[in-house]
Amino acid sequence: MAKMTSHVMTLTPSRKRWFIVLLMILLLCIILNFSYTPDIHDESILQSNIVEIQMKLEHLHSKYITSQEEIQFLTYKLVKMTEGIHLQPDIQIFINSSSYNITNIKLPSIYNFLPHxxxxxxxxxxxxxxxxxxxxxxxxxxxxxxxxxxxxxxxxxxxxxxxxxxxxxxxxxxxxxxxxxxxxxxxxxxxxxxxxxxxxxxxxxxxxxxxxxxxxxxxxxxxxxxxxxxxxxxxxxxxxxxxxxxxxxxxxxxxxxxxxxxxxxxxxxxxxxxxxxxxxxxxxxxxxxxxxxxxxxxxxxxxxxxxxxxxxxxxxxxxxxxxxxxxxxxxxxxxxxxxxxxxxxxxxxxxxxxxxxxxxxxxxxVGTHSSLKGKIQKLKDKQFGKIILHYGHKNPEAIIESQIKSYKQFTLSKAYRGDTFFWGLLPQVGDHLRFKFIHPIYLKRYLFRSGNAEHPCDKFYNTTVEVLPELANSIDRNRNNVSEDGYIIIGKFDHAGIAQGIVDQKLGKILVLRLNVHSESENWAILSEIHIEEDANS
Incomplete structure (x- = not known):
């Protein structure tokens, strides 16, 4: 015991701190194992906590090894720098008591593989x-x-x-x-x-x-x-x-x-x-x-x-x-x-x-274009399960118009019905997506979600959501949120490619809702969710 105490007392302050931390964690493990008798319900939770503590102990031990490596390296540097120099007694004692042997072999390091x-x-x-x-x-x-x-x-x-x-x-x-x-x-x-x-x-x-x-x-x-x-x-x-x-x-x-x-x-x-x-x-x-x-x-x-x-x-x-x-x-x-x-x-x-x-x-x-120029990467993990690319909703009856050309079968009409998503080619300034309701209706709220999991960047950028009220002639055209052709701006797409909001009932019945593109896009555009909700109580 005296011998062990002697070794502990000669530890450097850094080593003492690590020794105390490790000792405390070990004592905690002992307390958890012997001072508490769990019932069946708590046993799995206790076991998980013990294992997590053990993993943290391994992590701390790894950091301890790293710190000791740094101490040895610094000690070696100190020895080389102070050769032939008269040192203060306490510094000389530290160097003499160091376990670092300057005659040790030097193992390969990262510099051996990457000398540059x-x-x-x-x-x-x-x-x-x-x-x-x-x-x-x-x-x-x-x-x-x-x-x-x-x-x-x-x-x-x-x-x-x-x-x-x-x-x-x-x-x-x-x-x-x-x-x-x-x-x-x-x-x-x-x-x-x-x-x-x-x-x-x-x-x-x-x-x-x-x-x-x-x-x-x-x-x-x-x-x-x-x-x-x-x-x-x-x-x-x-x-x-x-x-x-x-x-x-x-x-x-x-x-x-x-x-x-x-x-x-x-x-x-x-x-x-x-x-x-x-x-x-x-x-x-x-x-x-x-x-x-x-x-x-x-x-x-x-x-x-x-x-x-x-x-x-x-x-x-x-x-x-x-x-x-x-x-x-x-x-x-x-x-x-x-x-x-x-x-x-x-x-x-x-x-x-x-x-x-x-x-x-x-x-x-989900990426298609690899970071290697010209490489197309279509690998999918079949064990992940099906990826949801669109969300369908029942929307009010409407006539659908789009100035953005759709890609293959991904039309705006099918997206509005909830059958698939809309996928359009390169939106340009002034392009509109219009939803003309068969009968004027009171709108409660709206949600447009652009992009999807496989094409997250195919979103609507700098695009506003606008409505044309039945009583458009009574709208003050000088208001900031009114377009030149009488549409009232009620929202816009955010950075995440989502436009959503509640429609002010003071606008009355709505004839048309449209999406208005204000700038040219470098990407195609997807609408993966269209949800226009009518206010049945109005």
Missing amino acids: LLNNPNSLHPAFIHSKGRSGVSIVLGIPTVKREIQSYLIATLRNLLSRMNPLETADTLIVVFIAEIDIEYVTYVAKQIELQFPEEFECGVIDIISPHPSYYPDFTKLQDTLGDNHQRVIWRSKQNLDFAFLMSYAQTKGIFYVQLEDDILAKQNFIATMKSFALQKVSMKENWLVLDFCQLGFIGKMFKCVDLPIFVQFFLMFYNDKPVDWLMDHLIFTKVCSLDMDFKRCRMAKTELWLHYKPSLFQH
């Missing part, structure tokens, strides 16, 4: 970072995004993810958006768009935004062409591997579990709670998993323990030029459990012990 990083000390520092410092969460969602020539899905993806969480899930989650571009002007623009669209989440720390320093990337023109791919494709997948490694490295200390996503996906309701419950269940069952798979496609919906991320980061960096990231992940797990003399079937079974699949899938890929 040595050219700039800022290579591993984000060029742009917005963070409120949120950490210690259960789940970190990593979303890499790049500039797409045709269509960006990022905002729609973030909106979908946040809408699928309840307040408790949101409070226990961190979303890290990694803008994998070196054009700082573009990065700042995207960050500003996120702030405008999600001001509350941006301000309270739910969303972190980072981008890499330009010197993080090697000279891509010098990459070796592999797998028979053309050079453009080799650059694309090699950069992806480096992007995933950067994002994982940033996320490692932020939470217990890390989930890799993409910027063009949909999620199911309460996906956070589902993933966390499944992960803790597998840990409590002593299943030593490396990957939990919540989507059958590519590198989407893959969950890792944050303490395991360094293994994947190192592997991706070692072979970033050689193969795509999902292949590398498969190879890493193969290396862990499969021997050279093992047949394919046995190897596959062994891999399923480390790579567990959850069904049905929680995520679906």
